[in-house]
Amino acid sequence: MAFVTGDVVAVTGDEMPFKVVFKQGETILTEWLVESKEDGEVQIVETLKSLIDDEDEEGDDED
Numbered sequence: 001m002a003f004v005t006g007d008v009v010a011v012t013g014d015e016m017p018f019k020v021v022f023k024q025g026e027t028i029l030t031e032w033l034v035e036s037k038e039d040g041e042v043q044i045v046e047t048l049k050s051l052i053d054d055e056d057e058e059g060d061d062e063d
Contacts, residue, residue: 004029006047008040020044 002025011019016033020040023029034040 006044008034008037008044022047 004022004024006020006022008018008020010017011033014033016035018035018037018040019031019033020043021028021031032043034043
């Protein structure tokens with residue numbers, strides 16, 4: 001199975017200059033526009049942290 005990657009890439013001709021792209025191998029899983037490379041990097045980290053938080057909350061229900 002291919003790794004999932006999260007990158008911030010430059011785009012042209014869109015309303016914002018960058019986008020966050022999550023891919024598994026060559027398959028795009030999701031993408032969204034962001035205002036800056038730094039903002040995109042922060043959003044990648046926040047997205048990953050939210051997945052961990054969601055998992056922790058699900059585990060709390062099983063106690």
